[in-house]
Amino acid sequence: MKEILDFIGGNMDMIYIIILSIFLGIEVISNVPAILHTPLMSGANAIHGVVIIGAIIVMGEAEPTNYLALGLGLTAVIMGTLNVVGGFVVTNRMLQMFQKKVKK
Amino acid sequence: MGQHILHIAYLIASITFILGLKMLSNPKTAKRGNMIAAVGMVLGIFATIFLYRDSVHHHHLGNKLWIFGGILIGTIIGWLMAMKVKMTAMPQMVSFFNGMGGACAAIISIVEFGRLNENATGLDGIMNGTTLVILLGVLIGCVSFAGSIIAYLKLEGKMGDKSLPLQQFVNVTLMAGSIALIWYIMSRESADQTLLYALVALSLVYGVLFVLPIGGADMPVVISLLNSFTGMAAAFGGFLYHNSAMLTGGILVGSAGTILTVLMCKAMNRSLLNVILGSFGGGNAAAGEREIGGSIREISLNDAAVLCNYSTKVMIVPGYGLAVAQAQHTCHELEKTLTANGVEVKYAIHPVAGRMPGHMNVLLAEADVSYDKLLEMEVANEDFDAVDVVLVIGANDVVNPAAKTDPASPIYGMPILNVEESKNVIVFKRGMAKGYAGIENELFYHDKTRMLFGDAKSSLEKLVSEVKSL
Known part of the structure; x- marks a missing residue:
């Protein structure tokens, strides 16, 4: 019990960030039109690439x-970069098609 | 000084993630939103490389050559994959990149676990919050990685739906086993690597078995769910390093991804629990085999052309088959030809047409189809009784009346496009194969329905030239 309370007490600032971010995440996308579901999912996918x-x-x-640590680290860096770069580029490609339409 | 700049960089990155997500949910700002988030990400990455110092010795990060090497390799591969992938293969590409993120989070936690012994005070063992965060990171990261790769392989068509006997029992046991193992690892006096690898193996197997039986139409939901899992795994990493950018980015995606998953479930009228527990399509074979009366009637190209050309209102219902045949451009040409001849042409888009919500809109946008011609399901359903001809191109489950009439059908309750309310229905189909959900479609046997067999693209091309020659 004491460990749990210590852990919560010692990380109060991060727990606040987590709680607020949960509500923010829900709020930010709750009005998204169906046409943007796929790009939004792809964009969100790129953002969790922050794990890099x-x-x-x-x-x-x-x-x-x-x-061993270097090898694991290198693998993780490569995979994280794949997530970030691939995610943003794919999202951009999808959205470019919409952009073309808006201009016409 | 450097530390403050680093934290300001993280703050800016967090703000760009929030702004980016917000802007991504509006068609006008979406592209800029993606860019802004990307800029924030690059800022966060470079600030970390040059400014980060560890909390004990305050050393800068070493091994910079390795880091830049890894980033360079990842950038080249990621860029090439993202630029080369066809728009139809987008869902599995997202799933693949998601799996990479999950693996990355898992590896971070594995390495940090190995360092627990260095930092442990020795007295109270490793029963603490940090260990729990690390182990949960391993669990969720591995599940997300294994699940995403299976989803990727299944959507690529390299793997079919399989379900083991007692699948649900096995899955629940594996999950319970993983949690028990986490508890056991924490109750030991020091960090035991062998037990950690057992947890890695267990979570990987669970990830595989979690996605393996989930079939066809539920795949987008699973990808979205795994997406939010990876977000959570990233957030665990942020908790570990007291890194606010990782924390906000991860949690944002975790919660937004969960909401998106729920929205997708709603569009298909399925509960999330049902998707996770029940294997779609597989378990309802009996319903799928139901005998359907009536006969199939074909229509010739010439008749189809005449029918369309002398209608007042034509509605096109595109499905994944249209995308696979790369027929979206030809479809747009048919629409233009008919419009030029005075026919009103609209598209009826089911929310889950294609393989992800909104997938069909992306594909049609690629073919220059204008926005105002795309009707959402509710609007289209009010319109069908005034429509002369509905062209169902490569769609199947989203027009299957069994969703309304057959309680035994696995898609029962899913809202569908009521195409049978129109005067005529022409179904473009490669053959009599079943749809993605693996069930029969009685629409094809309906009195108003005529079938036009063949590859969607070549059928459409021929239809266009028939209409032009009238």
Whole structure:
């Protein structure tokens, strides 16, 4: 019990961020028209690619001789980059088609 | 100084994610929203590489060559894949990138688990919040990775729907086993790598078995759900590093993704629990085999052309088959030809036409079909009784009357396009194969229905030239 209370007490700022972000996430997309569901999902997919920051930290803190950690870190960085770059580029491609229409 | 700049960079990144998501939900601002979020992401990444210092020794990050190497490789591969993929294959591409994010989150947690012993005070073992966050990151990251890759393979057609005997029992057992294992790992005195790998294996197997039996029409829901899983896994990473950008980004996607999943379920009139527990299509084979009376009647191209050309109002119902045949451009040409001859042509878009909600709109936008010609389901359904001809092109489940009439059907209760209310229905179909949900469609046997067999693209091309020669 004490551990749980300590954990919550010690991370109060992050718990606030989490709670507020949950409501923000719901609020921000609740009025999305059906036509944008696919691009929105793809865009959200790119945004969770932010996990790459963690991969960079893992990689950067690894001992230069610890090849297991380096290998895992490199894999994580590559995968995270795939998520970010692929996600944003695919979303952009989808939205470009809509853009063309609006101009006409 | 550097630390403050780093935190400001994270703050800006978080704001761009929120703004980006907000702008993505409006057609006018969507493209800019995506760009803004991307800029925030790049800022966050470079700020981390150059400004981040660890909390114990305050060292800058090392191994920069490795980091840039990894980013370079990932960028090239990701860019090529994203630029080359066809618009029809978009859902599985999203699923693949999602799986990469999940794996990335899992690896971070695995490495951090190995470092638990270095930081442990020794007295109270590893029964603490940090360990729990790490282990949950491993669990959710692995499930998301394995599930997304299975979803990717299934949508690519490289793997069929399979379901084990006692599937639900096995899944629940695996889930309970993973949670019990997490508890056991935490109750040990020190971080045990072997047990961690057991958890990795268990979560991977669970991820595979979770998606394996889920078939056809439910796939978009699963991808969206896995998307929000990865968001959560990313947030666990943010919690671990006290990193506000990862935290906000991850949680935002986690909650927005969950809402999007619920919206998709609503569009198909299915409950989320049903999607997860019940295997769609597979379990209802008996209903699918139901005998349907009546006979199939074909129509010749010439008759079809005459019928369309002398109608006042034509409604096109596009489905995934249209996209697979890459017929959206030809379809647009038919629409233009008919419009030039004085026929009013509209498109009726079912919310889950294609393989993801909104997928069909993306495909038709690619073919230059104008926005105001696309009718949403509710609007279209009010219109059908005034329509002379409905052209059902490569769609099946979204026009299946069994959704209204047959309680035993797996799609029973899903709102559909009531095409049979119009005067004539022409169904473009490759053959008598069943739709994605794997069930018979009695619409094809309806009195008003005529079938036009063949590849959607070549049928449409021929129809266009027939109409032009009239």
